[in-house]
């Protein structure tokens with residue numbers, strides 16, 4: 188028994204456009220343990236988002252294998268994929284992906300709507316998560332009334348509400364200034380300290396330097412996979428930790 192939450196074996200993925208096929212992932216092997224905080228780097232077009240989409244069961248692969256918590260993930264119906272995503276995975280995106288006409292509380296509560304939790308209960312739980320993220324007083328504000336950092340905190344609260352085992356973050360600080368980026372990274376480290384695995388796709392060395400392992404993709408294969416001995420997820424606030 189190992190404690191891999193994500194295991195990817197000789198993964199291949201091509202995009203086919205008419206008679207052209209673009210071979211993007213060319214045999215990727217990756218093993219991420221429960222509780223690890225990992226970054227994936229690589230130049231534009233190296234296949235980072237493609238890999239993250241497959242791990243997030245947002246896309247299929249062509250060959251190889253992917254195991255999520257020991258379960259082989261293969262081509263499946265959208266309903267089944269959604270069930271897996273709901274159970275295991277939280278998503279955080281560069282562009283926040285909040286629904287513009289729903290307030291912060293409703294955005295955070297959304298995953299529970301899909302789990303058929305009553306409105307009253309899901310709003311109550313959403314408020315607890317907003318409280319943990321320091322945003323309780325912003326619960327009834329629309330995304331357009333929030334700063335970039337606040338929007339990303341709402342997105343993180345939304346990603347946490349279904350108690351995922353893994354958070355997939357695609358350039359989570361890409362749209363933020365450096366002070367706000369630091370804040371968001373502190374929160375992600377705090378989330379990681381509760382035992383949730385985090386995979387961050389980033390172009391920024393300073394972001395990758397704050398993760399436990401740095402994986403570099405190049406032309407669809409893993410070029411390097413280094414442990415960062417300076418990694419620490421011990422953060423000062425400890426709000427999320429206290430709640431567990």
Ligand SMILES: Nc1ncnc2c1ncn2[C@@H]1O[C@H](COP(=O)(O)OP(=O)(O)OP(=O)(O)O)[C@@H](O)[C@H]1O
Pocket residue numbers: 202203204209211229230231232233234235236237238
């Ligand atoms: N749905 C798609 N259909 C066709 N080609 C695609 C599709 N998605 C991605 N690609 C192509 O696959 C290659 C890898 O894209 P991917 O988005 O995985 O790279 P990336 O490393 O995440 O790049 P970036 O850092 O710019 O986001 C690129 O050449 C891209 O144009």
